Amino acid sequence: MARQQARRKLVSNELLEHAARLFAAQGYANTSFQDIADSMGISRPALYHYVSNKEEILAALVQDVLERVVEILQEESAREDLAEDERVVAAFRRIVVNNARNTTRFRLLDRSEPDLPAEIAAMHQQARRTVLALLTRMIEQAVEAGRFRPLPARTVALALLGMANWVAWWYRADVDADPGEVADVLVEVALSGVRRGADRTVEPGPWAALMLLKEDVAHLETALSSALDTDAP
């Protein structure tokens, strides 16, 4: 019985992988149940043994992709051994690597959005909101701890997600560096930017000094509102 379940799971994984590749390549609407069976080298009746329709496969794929990202964010945000900024970095790094390793599924997810049945579409939207909310909160905490600059956390979260998600659209294992190396570069850009000497010993002159001041006033505002547990007036 256990062996039969294990085998079922194995075939399901293979099925998802084959279906994802077909959906991504030719579109969900253009892919038939027969195409999926053909690509796996099995008969249509044999495929029905595992899933009853195309929608069921798509639902499983959609759930799979974002659930992994939510998991990463939950795990890293709970790490007591890391400072607030390090948690963001660790999560961001893992998401980039995850996306580079699952390009087909991510592309599929984006492409099949118009084809998603209402229930699955709602689930997908909810997962996207969860990802954004978790990452935004982690960034806010790093700002409150004085480790990130006081930039608008939601926009910063979307900037990081953009860098990470885009990886699924360009990364090719046969051309690009190892996912870990790609992640290192993206972490560098996200953390320190591309500008040389991007530390805080900035240009001389009063205008640069004023910029520093404005940044710290914003920082004081964040610190005060979290200390007093109220929003800025």
Next chain:
Amino acid sequence: MARQQARRKLVSNELLEHAARLFAAQGYANTSFQDIADSMGISRPALYHYVSNKEEILAALVQDVLERVVEILQEESAREDLAEDERVVAAFRRIVVNNARNTTRFRLLDRSEPDLPAEIAAMHQQARRTVLALLTRMIEQAVEAGRFRPLPARTVALALLGMANWVAWWYRADVDADPGEVADVLVEVALSGVRRGADRTVEPGPWAALMLLKEDVAHLETALSSALDTDAP
């Protein structure tokens, strides 16, 4: 005659806008020529007056979207009044604003890739390669000029394009800040990163934030006194 051409162009633009919205919402494959006519409130024969089929509309849309980005990169990379890093920043900023203003078309472009006829798909791939090559070259030049850190230029270009392209997937004019403000935040992240400089990392809480402020006031004081005989920008 000129008036007729102008009217034709006006209708074409409206046609593209309506078609883009339908393709993005329900998928290219699921959108009929009749749907497009309906959405414009004209008859199918009237629509045939402007285009002969759905493919022709898709081709025009695809060409339109990336051509604009290529134009921006070409214009900014040729600017003699800007330093190498400033050219990258100016181009990046304009691309972000452009994407925030054309979210429908960008989403359509991504989604319809599996539906693109071979010729249009090839054109699209070529445009994508041109965008990446132009931006990569601009980043290399900024690195060579000692203004950007020596990170792998192609990966950095893809990181910037990721941030900019993702805007088309999340930006909503009714919810988010002005495209210019969003662009400012993304430029900040891309240029300087989210981390506070090592020398400026501080303890959490308002008192530490106040210490930073006092430090900056002292800094401004020094800067001002040495700048008293220089001109304001």
